[in-house]
Amino acid sequence: MSRYLAKRLFMAVLVLFGVSFATFIVGHLTGDPVALMAPENAPQEAKDELRRHLGLDQPLLTQYARFVGRALTGDLGHSFVQGTSVAGLVAERLPATLQLAFAGFVLSLLIAIPLGIIVALKRNTVWDFVVTALAMVGQSAPGFWIGLMLIAVFAVELRLLPVSGYGGFAYLVLPAITLALQSAARLTRLVRASMLEVLGADYVRTARSKGLRERAVLVVHTLRNAMIPVVTMAGLEFAELVSGAFITETIFAWPGVGRLAVTAVYQRDFPLVQGVVLFAAFAFVLINLLVDLLYVAIDPRVKLA
């Protein structure tokens, strides 16, 4: 167990190094930040001084080493535009992102798991067809467009909910549904497929043929096994919601990390973008690591090498 953990941790650290290097290089390819920060008519000496002050006159590898060294102590640099610390900005926005991601995730599971199980049990009925078709369409429509249509119906037409913004529960409803629908469309199909596979397995047939009641077959033999692939996928979905909800956050003016990132991109705030990408990758890697550990706990067949 500890060897497996060590190996996984080592991989995670390597991946984070890869990501940090990639963002660092991209950031440097994107032009001279001094030219963006300084007024156009600033004298050359002033620009050089600013460059020295920011450490941009050092060789690339030195700059990267300094960046990593600081990042390890939690210092992700300072935003060019706002002048405050990147780590602070991300930390300030994190609660809103987690709140939205969590709401979307729970809602998605509440839709996908019961629905997937029911249509798997009622295979090839009208219900199965309708739900599968809806899931396919939900997977095919752009998530942000679903969000816009929800705004058009529930905020503009019916005036039931606010169009966008941050505040009480009412503001959470539409963005959470937007995220949940996209994620539920993928998960429902997976739950259904996984249930069907387990229902056709030999051990389920054995359980039935030895006379177990249908309820016992379902609860004891089917559900638990069918949920194993779902846990992995659900973990990935959650990681995706935490690190990838930036368009949904932008549409609903939700003050999370994603919207911070989009704004930073438009302002070419290179340290802030770098910090957010690094944070998102960190969250992604961490959640995946936790999912793998959970996997071991629920599936005793997994042998750790």
Add this chain to the structure above:
Amino acid sequence: MIRAQPFLRRNALGLIGLTILFVAVACALAAPYVAPYSPTSISLVARMKPPAWIEGGSLSHLLGTDNLGRDILSRVVHGARISLAVGFAAVILGALIGSTIGILAGYFGGWIDSGLSFLIDVQLSFPFTLLAIFLLATFGGGFWPVVLVLALATWVNYARVVRGKVMSVKGQDFVHAAQTVGVPTLGILRHHILPNAVSPIIVVASFSMAQAILTEAALSFLGVGVDGSNPSWGTMLNDGRSYLQSAWWLTAMPGIAIALTVLGGNLCGDWLQDRFDPRLAR
């Protein structure tokens, strides 16, 4: 006649998907002939007309008009050109990059495989769209930059599937036979390994086409996509968004076009996957 029904039943979803894609491609190719108006012709007297079936709409503008009086149906039809061109180009480029890397990693194994697999792991744990937006916002959008970014976003899918397929094929007798009689490595890869990887590549290509169209729409929506005189569906969504309060159809119509086309790609992908290899993991 007795056989016709099972064939239709088994292939119904695939045929629907193919039909959707066929209609979309036909619209794209024949856009000037299909579209009733020019996508850019402005008519200030016919601004913000709703679709024909809603009060105030008329049959001369079936899907209504936008804030400049441009015909939405014509713009959606012309938009198919950009979305599909971007999609196809991204699929071809992504398949080339991903399959090459997958074949090299799978066939040679060892440190080449470790290195390339690490690259795949890094890419998969990366919020790639965010980086794409960053790159495009800085260097500017356009057709080829967007295609390149989409190819870089999708090559992993090909690489993973092809690597697995190659690894399962390379231990088989016909490959050993070719090696023994001295076929050069490049020849083995081209004539003995690659043909076996074609069906998984086609499956991934269908799904990637769908993914590319969705991502292009998202990029254009954020204003960093394909910029041009012709409308793309994502750009139309972005333009329409400001009028969501008064004219929902500006946003609804291009979104439906995207959803349908992507659905076509996904249906084809599902269908091909079932036909080629029912056990191929997605």
